[in-house]
Amino acid sequence: MTHATMIGQLRSLLQLTQTEVQIARIRVAQARTDAVRKELRENAENAERRTAEITRELQRLGGVADVVSPLVGRVAAFVKGTFEQAEPVDEALLGDLVLEHQLHDRATYLKALAEASREKPTSQLAERLITAHSATVEWLTTVLAEEALGGPSALRATPVQAVAGGVTRAVNYPVRFARDQVNRALGRVQDTGDQVRTGVTQVAGKAAQFSENARDVLLTGRDASLQRAEQVARRQGDTAAAESVHEARARLGSLSASELPIPDYDNLSASAAASAVKELTSVDDLNKVIHYEEAHKNRHSVVSAAQTRHAALAQEIAGIR
Known part of the structure; x- marks a missing residue:
């Protein structure tokens, strides 16, 4: 009975690992830095090696070669990758975490079965699987903590996930707010009645048009209009709306x-900027710098340094280290 159960668990692990391979490949396109991209590619390759190991162990135990499970795993990954585009990135990552926990728990069960049957090769394989999935669970927990802190996380949202998560980028329109930020800002400003003439403009969400200054704001371009909107809100005494903008x-x-927390930032070399980023202790300050860097110079060494620093702060919050 134990022998048959081990074969059943190996089959399940094979299918789930195939799904893991495909998900890792999907995540490569979302990597924020080259270092993360390389790590994700290595994760996919390691998962493929685990697939081969599981297959060999199945054959050693007399399990019939299964050509269906790998196909099911690939289909499951495709379905997951498709449907998660309608979800915020944090929901997609939580789904990844569920998969890794399932792999870890099944490997733990397999190890117990192998120990009971005195199947040392199977036990050793299960131990390697446990170690691998424990590391991935920790990594995903860190990325989720980074996401909770507002970025920069190791993974970027896809365009659809960005909108679903309440984050948008400026493309084609002079003013574009993050959807949730705009809705909150509009709600706060509209409470002041005659301070707002209208609050609708084309974009993924809505952008505020502040009284008679609206036309000037829209004509000066996205960045200038956002800055002007903040100035108008502050002048009108609406601090909450100004902070949202x-x-x-x-x-x-x-x-x-x-406005960045690092003095004379634009004149710093890449190495100097990376060093300065590593000294930041505030998540908000770190986010300001990384978003500015990505929108302007986009120096990989600076972005990588910021991502590494952000991961360290996220791990502290998540209690990993």
């Missing part, structure tokens, strides 16, 4: 260099 500006990389 400021946060949207930070997410879009629309802050000016003088």
